[in-house]
Amino acid sequence: MKRVAVLVSGGGTNLQALLESEARGENPNGKIVLVVASKPGVYALERAANFGVESTVVARKEYADSEAFDTALLDTLQSHQIDVVVLAGFLSVLGPRVIEAYRNRILNVHPSLIPSFCGPGFYGLRVHEAALARGVKVTGATVHLVNEECDGGPILLQKAVAVQPGDTPEVLQKRVMVEAEWKLLPQALAMVCNDEV
Numbered sequence: 001m002k003r004v005a006v007l008v009s010g011g012g013t014n015l016q017a018l019l020e021s022e023a024r025g026e027n028p029n030g031k032i033v034l035v036v037a038s039k040p041g042v043y044a045l046e047r048a049a050n051f052g053v054e055s056t057v058v059a060r061k062e063y064a065d066s067e068a069f070d071t072a073l074l075d076t077l078q079s080h081q082i083d084v085v086v087l088a089g090f091l092s093v094l095g096p097r098v099i100e101a102y103r104n105r106i107l108n109v110h111p112s113l114i115p116s117f118c119g120p121g122f123y124g125l126r127v128h129e130a131a132l133a134r135g136v137k138v139t140g141a142t143v144h145l146v147n148e149e150c151d152g153g154p155i156l157l158q159k160a161v162a163v164q165p166g167d168t169p170e171v172l173q174k175r176v177m178v179e180a181e182w183k184l185l186p187q188a189l190a191m192v193c194n195d196e197v
């Protein structure tokens with residue numbers, strides 16, 4: 001049984017999808033045992049509590065630099081004997097110590113079809129604002145392995161989502177979540193826990 005940690009920074013809708021998928025028995029070889037938030041008070045922590053999952057805050061703002069944050073994250077993951085890490089709306093760039101310790105065992109969900117609209121500065125609504133500004137007719141979501149390059153890791157799964165006339169960033173964000181993110185991330189986590197990757 002792989003011990004899974006989910007790293008969050010906000011509302012936690014992808015965490016919710018992972019927890020509900022696990023409750024449906026869709027990931028028999030993995031169990032979410034820890035939620036780590038990079039900011040205090042985020043609703044993702046409520047979602048973890050609702051499912052009885054332990055959570056902790058490793059607040060990015062409490063560390064002088066990214067190296068200290070990277071070390072604190074690694075200590076937290078290793079002290080909980082974590083095997084697999086999922087970034088679910090996590091908005092800090094992971095440093096080399098975590099990446100090396102969990103090489104090919106860290107997943108991230110991004111709300112576009114990488115390589116479009118990704119990399120530093122592209123997160124949350126900003127991604128959908130850029131897609132609408134460019135006028136794309138199709139967007140979607142990507143789940144990839146995480147490496148040192150922000151959003152540059154090997155792609156595992158992608159799903160296309162149509163952009164509708166009159167879409168706002170908020171409406172498009174929700175469609176991409178419902179039709180793509182919340183389906184792909186649980187599927188990808190099960191693949192990693194099943195040693196299919």
Ligand SMILES: Nc1nc2c(c(=O)[nH]1)N[C@@H](CN(C=O)c1ccc(C(=O)N[C@@H](CCC(=O)O)C(=O)O)cc1)CN2
Nearest residue numbers: 091092093094110119120121122123147148149150151
């Ligand atoms: N080493 C890696 N770390 C992270 C990756 C990755 O692929 N490699 N993915 C990101 C997730 N992400 C997009 O999927 C992403 C997250 C955050 C940012 C960003 O620009 N963040 C801002 C801060 C935003 C905030 O705290 O409100 C910043 O760093 O200035 C871009 C892409 C997670 N980590």
Ligand SMILES: NCC(=O)N[C@@H]1O[C@H](COP(=O)([O-])[O-])[C@@H](O)[C@H]1O
Nearest residue numbers: 010011012013014088089111123124
């Ligand atoms: N680059 C990372 C990124 O933009 N992640 C995105 O943050 C949103 C909130 O996630 P949440 O509702 O699961 O907290 C989600 O759309 C997720 O894809």
